[in-house]
Amino acid sequence: MGNQNLIWHPTVVSKLDRHRLNNHKSCVIWFTGFSGSGKSTIANELDAQLYLLGIRSYLLDGDNVRHGLNKDLGFSSEDRHENIRRIGEVAKLFVLSGQIVMTAFISPFKQDREQIRNLFEEGEYIEVFINCPFEICEHRDPKGLYKKARNGEIQDFTGIDSPYEPPNNPELIINTDQFTVKEAVEVILEYLRGRGIL
Template sequence: MLQKSSNIVWHEQSLTKELRRKQNGHNSFVLWFTGLSGSGKSTVANAVAKRLFDEGIKNYVLDGDNVRHGLNKDLGFSEEDRKENIRRIGEVSKLFVDGGQVVLTAFISPFAADRELVRSLLEDDEFVEVYIKCPIEECEKRDPKGLYVKARQGIIRDFTGIDSPYEEPVNPELTIETNAYSIEDSVEKIIEYLKKRNFIS
């Protein structure tokens, strides 16, 4: 994105990411949950967050709807606004990582290029894409917020999976099929991956 501000200079902080990680006693990274509405992103992300918290790992969940109540309340659901939504979350996620914490993001983030943009903001070992995969038929059955019904009725426009595309991750670090696994099993698979790859001990 074009830098609009002028006459600004980056100010180096006295506390580095490495120092903050050392104090916290764990690495910092992003768990980026992506998938259709109703796939279980927020549910799984919050369950993983609780598990990490119980193990003494400082973390925070950035949820799509919650963020749109504050930071991104000025954005709609056009393609341009969706892209800006994810760009902002990527930058906020990077701040959490620099602060030595684990951040879990639960956003549909339908466009592959936007997810790759976020990945490019971080180091190679700081971004874990978790594809919460669930057939749209199952998501519609769940429809916890009643959004699919409204989208089918034409009340909601540009709804992902109905009249706006969702670009599936081609090579995510993890794919969790929530129509096949329980929440507990999904959490276990993610924790197992993080331990195996030394994201957490």
């Protein structure tokens, strides 16, 4: 419920002004998928490649954000909804600032992702489903979280005792059991070029 006494304060420098200054458009690239699917790895490499191209970008990673902005949230369904809501609002500010922002979050619920999509103008929200078979993600287990979840040390873990709802119509699907990190990044860069963002 919003405060009725708050009014959005317009800025002198617009988003389009920032696009002209940067010589590229802004958007959010929303990576979703199981833990261990490769979201953070691909997002980090994409950020590095954008940097080399002189593109203003920033990566919001799920674990990093939970160290600060969202450190008061747990992993219940309610807290997961709030975690994603906050990230969507932060991502919107980055897009308004003229940057390409990448978000690497499991973001397991379709409704949450659709609510985030609705924050953005057409073409500014790019959902990238990092599709990897659950068994491979669990086998990779880069942070040892699946093992802890199987041992009952972690509750509400996506794929084990909490659901993951894959996107119906993402802008991109990347199968990380078939693509290398560099190949995956090139697919995304080609998409951005094709859409006139870069």
